[in-house]
Amino acid sequence: MKARVIITAEGEVAVMADNGTFVEGEAKIKALFAALQAKGIDFDAIAQVEQHRADDDQIHNLAHQYGPGH
């Protein structure tokens, strides 16, 4: 499964699975964060894995504007 991991200079880590199914992507993203936590990386909170579709850009934009937890 192809994915992008974006790490900002402020310490935010975003992971986006670019193909496959949501169920598969959710499992692999959760596993990736679990692996980082197991290696000692402490996160404030990990947002719920979401599914983004190309036909609801307005919702996406709002989600990205306000970030996780909103």
Add this chain to the structure above:
Amino acid sequence: MVCDAVATTSATVSKEALAALLEMGVLQDFVKLFFEQVEITNYRGQRLRVTRSYPTSGYPKANNGANTHGYEFALNDSFSQRGNHYIRVYEGGIVEGYGDDQELTDKLAKFLQAAAGKVMQAKLVNMLKADPTVAVDSVELDRATGAVIMRVEL
């Protein structure tokens, strides 16, 4: 581009984890780098430089007054007319100056936070590269935002 992902989430590394990267071993290097890269002048327009540094400990307010190890950096001249001949930097990146030095204190604290962020980026990239379940295709730096973008196979 972000919006067509089949699954996405994000998390933020805790402030404590970032602060832990600014331990004694790296503080001196980062403060030295700060005075090399950021031009700070005193009230007479003279550029400030560190003349010497030495380990110290104190009770910074930002650490709830707890005894904290750090370094004291002596400067070549005062920062303001009220005098500021040294600045202290404690573990975790806490900065406390002497005298009327809010500008210097704020700039140095911001620089140290950014340094911790860069160290964390490198640490995470190395962890993911070493993870057997992650195949890294490419690693790029977005110069506009400072973010690292990794393209991977999970």
